[in-house]
Amino acid sequence: MGRVACLRIPDFPIAAHLRAESAVELPGLLPMIVVRGEGKNAVVAAASEIARSGGIELGMRAADARAQHPGLREWEWSPTLYDEVQTELAATLLAASPRVSRAGPGAFWLDAGGWDRMGGEGAFIEAARSAALAAGYPEARIGIADTAAAARAATRLRGSAVQQIESGHDARFLATLPLHVLSISEELLELLAALGIETVGELADLEAGEVEARLGAEGVQAHRWARGLDDGKEGPFGGRPPSDWSAEVEFPGPIERIEPLLFLLKSCLDNLSDALAAKGLCLRGFALTIETEDGPAQQAIRPARPTRQVSLLLKLCRTALEDLRLSGRALGLRIEAEEVVPAVAEQADLFEPPRPDPDALANALTRLQGRWGPESVVRPAAADSHRPEKAGRWEPVELMSELVRTPASRGAVGHGGGRSLHVARHGQGHRTGHRAPNVRDGTPVVPSLSPQDVRSSLASRAPFGLVDGNGDDSASMESPALVLRLWSRPQPLDVRIEAGQPGAVDVDGDWRAVHSLQGPERLSGEWWEDHFRREYYRVSTTKGDLLWVFYDPRRRGWFWHGWWD
């Protein structure tokens, strides 16, 4: 387990002003205050220990404080100064720890791990104190513990400049301390006091479910701290930038084959996955870098959904390695997270139909999109365009949007959407000379016939082949709406004109006579972008094809755009 250190400068605003003036006084030896506000509204924002012992309280009017201590030394509140001082001190503390981050005014988190071979934690404490002393803060307090909450609490205790809490004893250390050593709000402190809870240990003894029900999220967090549990939000790793989530390995010798490389890659992924799991995080994207004899080769990898599943990550890396052309033998590899996100779980619903497993969807999507690109796995979405081939669009599937269960877009089937082919819009296009067509579900609709109509219709015609091998086992059904299918680009079509209109069409090298014809339906528009003018016909051939063809007067040719099926 990593060790966390907290370094705090007591009465930091006063210490900062003294440091800025290069004064030699210690904040505890003289009555000193920092005042926030102007004139009558000025209040005491910070006070030295001796001032507090003389009756000055934080938040009292500055005029009252001055009346109590006529020789009181005071400064104005200066956030800029405090920021500069804290930045300067953080830079100095880097001599003691490679990872330093702010933990509030005058306090810092330090990574206290990794000193085992350099003298242990004692050496770390010495280094940290020396750094603080060099920066001009001899009164700095240091607490070291397993959890950030315990380390911070240790710096809030008077009397000892260093508190080193033995590993595994955070809860025991905290148990006897008053509640205010934890960073919890005044409201929660008052509430706990009203419940008769005064020490951290008493809070830790409460049942977790009760705490959640009665004290809410802040109570749960405080309860975890009290029990010596780290929530990962604070400490030197709490604000860790995503790029810091990395793992690397240097090979003992140059590698030429992929198998040993994958073996070492797996161990890297295992390490990274464990580190992410400890913080409840998942990878959303990462970079795989292979160091070769001729330089590094890098490939960005983005799983379909955030994951830390090693098997899936390894599959992705394997696919990436197959695409990666290495110019020389591999010498090492590095995995660096580009984005990490908290792991989230989805709540299922007992009364909702079961949904596909998100991990299964992620696997399929990752493999397919990894093979042919994001445009290869799509889902339909409504679009508003006068041009037939743009009436609807394929959207690349994004797994997260599938999982959040957003309903399909408005304007979809059954909501008045679908093809806008039949909607005249000023400035977009126009159609001429036709009555409003019957449209349903985004496709031209077969006129609905009642079952009686169908039966009578079938009865009036000679039924074709209704008899099967087992006897009379035939039925009639309500007709489903035919679905339009389109070529990705309209194909040039040979059309034989007879009596001024198409009489036969050449389909797949076979001339087929036109059985019936409907049209022309003239469509034009998009003059500002890619002007089109088309005269559409619905052509039914004697062989049963139901084609959609158009004549383009600008190109003076016939085109086969699609068919109904």
Place this chain on the structure above:
Amino acid sequence: MSRSSAVSALSLEQLGSLTRASELRAGLQALAWPLGSPELDAALPNGVPRGQVTEWAGPRSAGKTAVLRQLVRSVQETGAGAAYVDGTRTLTPAPWVRGRLGPGGAPPFWVVRPPEPAGVLPATEELFKSGAFGLVIAEGADWSRTPVIRLQRLARETGAALIAVVDQPGCVPLAGFRVQFSSDPHSRSYRIQIRDRGLHREVSYANDLPYRLPEDSGLPDRRVPKKPS
């Protein structure tokens, strides 16, 4: 029925180990996907069988896609996902856009469009392996015995239905059911024949052209009739 009454209506035995109520309702009928048409569901045993390969054959404009769309909707209504591997890349999005289905929206409907028809079978296999789809439709593939056996095994393992869409009947070896579509332009009627190991059923329905337009559009036709050569 309210949630509480629905729960009370189920015995503990029925609930089993935290089985979802919707699964209980589905029961054994989930062994086949209903087509959404009583006539077709009667002709096929309760619909398109799961865990099997079904051949979906017929020429262009025979109505194959129309029934497939109906089937996809029916599958989605049960909460299962559906996928269409379109090796021909002729599927258009608008007819497949789905409105809201239940409180959680529509289950996934993915269309996989491999750049080459050769990618249809690998994509279908990948979808089956994920186990996330109850229905996979594959069109544009060159069906041979080996991949069909593999896909059939995957379909059986995952309980999903595979529909192999082809132009000519008999192109898909080992298909459990063979559904053949045809149309007659003269009577504008459509016919669906279902064959299953000698059993032969048939469903017919009438259709018309999508919509009619007046013969005279009101504008002169600019094209000159082709002169006889």
